[in-house]
Amino acid sequence: MRNFELPGLPERSDKPRESGITMVMDKGLSLRQAEDLVSVSDEYTDIVKLGFGTSLLTKELNKKLDLYHEAGIKTYFGGTLFEAFIVRDMFDDYRRLVSNLKMEYVEVSDGSLQMPHEKKCHYIKELSKEFTVLSEVGSKEAGLIIRPNLWISMMSKEIECGAWKVIAESRESGTVGIYRPNGNAHSALVNKILKNIPNDKILWEAPNKSQQAWFISLLGPNVNLGNIAPDDVIPLETLRIGLRGDTFKQFIPLKH
Amino acid sequence: MRNFELPGLPERSDKPRESGITMVMDKGLSLRQAEDLVSVSDEYTDIVKLGFGTSLLTKELNKKLDLYHEAGIKTYFGGTLFEAFIVRDMFDDYRRLVSNLKMEYVEVSDGSLQMPHEKKCHYIKELSKEFTVLSEVGSKEAGLIIRPNLWISMMSKEIECGAWKVIAESRESGTVGIYRPNGNAHSALVNKILKNIPNDKILWEAPNKSQQAWFISLLGPNVNLGNIAPDDVIPLETLRIGLRGDTFKQFIPLKH
Amino acid sequence: MRNFELPGLPERSDKPRESGITMVMDKGLSLRQAEDLVSVSDEYTDIVKLGFGTSLLTKELNKKLDLYHEAGIKTYFGGTLFEAFIVRDMFDDYRRLVSNLKMEYVEVSDGSLQMPHEKKCHYIKELSKEFTVLSEVGSKEAGLIIRPNLWISMMSKEIECGAWKVIAESRESGTVGIYRPNGNAHSALVNKILKNIPNDKILWEAPNKSQQAWFISLLGPNVNLGNIAPDDVIPLETLRIGLRGDTFKQFIPLKH
Numbered sequence: 073m074r075n076f077e078l079p080g081l082p083e084r085s086d087k088p089r090e091s092g093i094t095m096v097m098d099k100g101l102s103l104r105q106a107e108d109l110v111s112v113s114d115e116y117t118d119i120v121k122l123g124f125g126t127s128l129l130t131k132e133l134n135k136k137l138d139l140y141h142e143a144g145i146k147t148y149f150g151g152t153l154f155e156a157f158i159v160r161d162m163f164d165d166y167r168r169l170v171s172n173l174k175m176e177y178v179e180v181s182d183g184s185l186q187m188p189h190e191k192k193c194h195y196i197k198e199l200s201k202e203f204t205v206l207s208e209v210g211s212k213e214a215g216l217i218i219r220p221n222l223w224i225s226m227m228s229k230e231i232e233c234g235a236w237k238v239i240a241e242s243r244e245s246g247t248v249g250i251y252r253p254n255g256n257a258h259s260a261l262v263n264k265i266l267k268n269i270p271n272d273k274i275l276w277e278a279p280n281k282s283q284q285a286w287f288i289s290l291l292g293p294n295v296n297l298g299n300i301a302p303d304d305v306i307p308l309e310t311l312r313i314g315l316r317g318d319t320f321k322q323f324i325p326l327k328h
Numbered sequence: 329m330r331n332f333e334l335p336g337l338p339e340r341s342d343k344p345r346e347s348g349i350t351m352v353m354d355k356g357l358s359l360r361q362a363e364d365l366v367s368v369s370d371e372y373t374d375i376v377k378l379g380f381g382t383s384l385l386t387k388e389l390n391k392k393l394d395l396y397h398e399a400g401i402k403t404y405f406g407g408t409l410f411e412a413f414i415v416r417d418m419f420d421d422y423r424r425l426v427s428n429l430k431m432e433y434v435e436v437s438d439g440s441l442q443m444p445h446e447k448k449c450h451y452i453k454e455l456s457k458e459f460t461v462l463s464e465v466g467s468k469e470a471g472l473i474i475r476p477n478l479w480i481s482m483m484s485k486e487i488e489c490g491a492w493k494v495i496a497e498s499r500e501s502g503t504v505g506i507y508r509p510n511g512n513a514h515s516a517l518v519n520k521i522l523k524n525i526p527n528d529k530i531l532w533e534a535p536n537k538s539q540q541a542w543f544i545s546l547l548g549p550n551v552n553l554g555n556i557a558p559d560d561v562i563p564l565e566t567l568r569i570g571l572r573g574d575t576f577k578q579f580i581p582l583k584h
Numbered sequence: 585m586r587n588f589e590l591p592g593l594p595e596r597s598d599k600p601r602e603s604g605i606t607m608v609m610d611k612g613l614s615l616r617q618a619e620d621l622v623s624v625s626d627e628y629t630d631i632v633k634l635g636f637g638t639s640l641l642t643k644e645l646n647k648k649l650d651l652y653h654e655a656g657i658k659t660y661f662g663g664t665l666f667e668a669f670i671v672r673d674m675f676d677d678y679r680r681l682v683s684n685l686k687m688e689y690v691e692v693s694d695g696s697l698q699m700p701h702e703k704k705c706h707y708i709k710e711l712s713k714e715f716t717v718l719s720e721v722g723s724k725e726a727g728l729i730i731r732p733n734l735w736i737s738m739m740s741k742e743i744e745c746g747a748w749k750v751i752a753e754s755r756e757s758g759t760v761g762i763y764r765p766n767g768n769a770h771s772a773l774v775n776k777i778l779k780n781i782p783n784d785k786i787l788w789e790a791p792n793k794s795q796q797a798w799f800i801s802l803l804g805p806n807v808n809l810g811n812i813a814p815d816d817v818i819p820l821e822t823l824r825i826g827l828r829g830d831t832f833k834q835f836i837p838l839k840h
Contacts, residue, residue: 100818125827306356315381562612571637
C-alpha cells in the first residue's frame with residue numbers, strides 16, 4: 073500500500089519474500105508495542121526475532137506470537153536461547169517448546185557456546201525436518217576474527233544441512249562479525265563470501281543505518297537485512313527504494 | 329500547563345510560536361505512537377516533519393495528519409520527498425499532493441539533488457504563494473564544506489524569495505552541515521551566520537542533546553530547534569527552562 | 585512469571601527488593617507508554633525516576649503516579665528538580681510537593697548545585713523522617729574527578745544520615761562520575777568504594793548495556809542498577825540471568 077504515486081521506484085519483492093527480507097529484533101516489546109509495529113510495518117516486516125532470552129520473561133507471549141502470526145510475520149527465538157538449552161543438554165525440550173508455541177522458524181547458532189561444527193550441523197539437520205532453520209555464523213566476541221575461508225565453508229555446510237538462510241552475525245550493536253569495532257563492514261570479507269555463497273541465502277545483520285545503506289548500495293533494494301529495530305522498519309524501507317538521502321542517488325530513475 | 333509552581337523560570341513563547349519552535353522528526357510513527365506524542369507533548373511541539381520519504385509508506389497517513397492538525401501542530405514532508413518529485417519533473421504533482429492533503433507547510437531543499445540556486449528560489453517563490461515554506465541550506469554529504477559566505481547568501485536569498493524560516497541542515501545524525509563529523513557545532517560558521525541572518529528566521533537542526541544545550545546556551549530558551557526525536561520533546565523543554573543539568577546553571581534565578 | 589522451564593538460572597531476588605534493584609529513567613513518558621512499561625516489566629521494575637525536571641511538564645502526572653503505585657513500583661523526582669527548589673530557597677515547598685503527590689521516595693543530590701556537605705546531610709536527615717531517601721554522589725560535570733576517599737566519606741556520611749541507598753552518578757549518558765568519558769567504568773574507583781561501602785547500599789547508574797554487563801560480571805545478578813531506559817528493563821533482566829551473550833558464560837550451570 074502506498075499513499076501516492078511516485079513512478080520509477082526500484083522494484084521491491086512482495087511477501088512472502090525469498091529475498092529482500094527484513095528481520096526485526098523484538099527485545100521484549102509489550103503486546104501494545106508489538107501492535108504498533110504491526111499496524112504500520114506489517115508489509116515490510118517478514119520475520120521477528122524474539123531477541124536472545126527475552127521470550128522467557130515477556131508477558132503475554134502467546135498473544136504476541138498470535139498477533140505476529142495473523143499479520144503474516146514469522147517468528148523465532150534468538151540463538152542465545154537455543155544455546156542456553158543446548159548447554160543444559162535440553163535439545164529435545166527446545167524442539168518441543170518451539171513446536172508447542174507453533175513457531176515455524178528456529179535459529180541454530182554457536183555465538184556464545186563453543187560446539188564442534190558437526191554438532192551444529194546435526195542440530196540444523198534435525199530441526200529442519202520440522203521447522204525452517206536459520207543458522208548463524210560468526211562469533212559474538214569482539215576482536216575475534218574468523219578467516220574468510222572458514223566463514224564460507226561453514227556457510228555452505230550449513231546450507232547443505234538444511235538451513236534456509238545463513239545469518240551473518242553482527243550482534244545488536246553492529247560491531248562484531250562482519251563489522252569492525254567502529255561499525256564499518258569488513259568489505260573484503262563480505263565480497264569473498266559473496267563469491268562463494270548465493271546472496272539470497274544470506275541474511276546480513278545490519279542494525280545501523282550506515283550498514284543498511286552500505287548493503288543496499290552493494291546488493292540492491294532486495295538484500296536480506298536483519299536485527300532491524302522496530303521503529304527502523306519504515307526508514308529502512310525508504311532506504312531500499314531511494315527515498316532517503318543515503319541511497320537517493322543510487323535510485324534516481326534513468327529517464328527523466 | 330505545569331504541574332506545580334516553580335518561580336523564576338525563563339520565559340517561554342506560546343503557540344503559535346514565531347521563535348522558540350520545536351520541530352519533531354516523525355520517521356513513520358504508527359497512529360497510536362503519534363497519539364502518544366500528542367498526548368504528552370502537544371504544547372511543546374510546533375511542527376512535525378514526516379521524515380524523508382516515510383510518508384509514502386506509513387499507513388493511516390490521513391488520520392495522522394488530522395491528529396496533528398487538531399492538536400495545533402503543523403506538518404510537512406521531509407525535503408528528500410520534494411527532491412524525489414523534482415528529479416522526476418513532477419513539481420506540479422508535488423504541489424497538488426501537499427494541497428490535497430491540506431498540509432500548510434512545505435520544505436524546499438537540495439540536500440541530495442544538485443540544482444541551480446535560481447531554480448531552488450523559483451520553487452520557494454511558487455510554493456510560498458500557497459504554503460508556508462521552510463527552505464533548507466547545507467548538503468547532506470559528509471565532509472562537504474560550504475563556505476560561510478555561501479551559507480549566508482543562500483539563506484538571505486531564500487528568505488527574500490519567501491521562505492518563512494531557513495533550516496540549517498544536520499541530518500538525523502547531527503554530523504554534517506553545521507556540525508563536524510563528531511557532532512560538535514562549527515561555532516565559527518554559526519556565529520558568522522548569526523551576524524548576517526536574524527536568529528528568529530533560522531531553524532537549527534539539533535538532534536542530539538549536547539547540540540540542543542549548545543544552542544540554548546548560545547541563543548537562549550527560545551531558539552528554534554529541529555529534528556527532535558518524539559521522545560525528546562519533553563527533555564528538550566526542560567533544557568530550555570534550565571531544569572536539566574546541562575543548562576541548570578545558565579538559568580538560576582538572580583534573586584534567591 | 586516465566587514462560588517456560590529453564591533450570592539452573594541464577595537466583596534473582598523478588599519484589600520488594602533490597603538488592604538486585606532496577607531503577608528506570610522516565611524522561612516524560614505518556615500515560616500509555618508508562619502502561620506499556622508496566623504491562624511487560626512490572627516484575628523487574630522496582631523504582632521509576634521521573635528524570636530531572638520532566639515532571640513539571642508531563643501531562644497526567646497524577647494518573648501516571650497512580651499507575652506505578654498500583655504496580656508496586658516506587659517513584660521519585662530526579663535530583664535536578666530537588667536542586668531547582670533548593671536554589672530558590674524552597675525546601676519546604678519541595679517536601680510538601682512530594683508529600684502531596686504521595687510519593688514515598690525522594691532523591692537528594694548536588695550534581696548541578698554546589699552545596700556544603702553538611703547542608704546536603706541536613707536535607708537527607710530531614711527528608712528521611714518522612715520518606716525513603718536516595719542520595720546521589722558524584723558531579724554531573726565532565727572531566728571533574730572526585731578522589732576515591734571523598735566518594736567513600738560522602739557515601740558513608742550520607743548513609744549515616746539516613747539515606748536508604750546512595751546513587752553513584754553517571755548521568756543518562758553514562759560518561760561522568762564512575763565512568764570515563766568513553767563510558768568505561770573507573771574500575772579502581774569502584775573497587776575502592778566497594779571495600780568501604782556495602783554493595784547493597786549502592787545503586788549504580790548504568791545506562792549502557794556494556795556498563796550493566798560489567799557490574800553484573802563484578803557483583804552478580806543482584807546488583808542494584810539505575811538509569812535504565814524503559815525498553816531496556818527486559819534486556820537487563822536477561823543479562824542478570826545469563827540469557828544474553830555478554831553474561832552467558834558467567835552463568836552456565838556447573839552440573840550439566
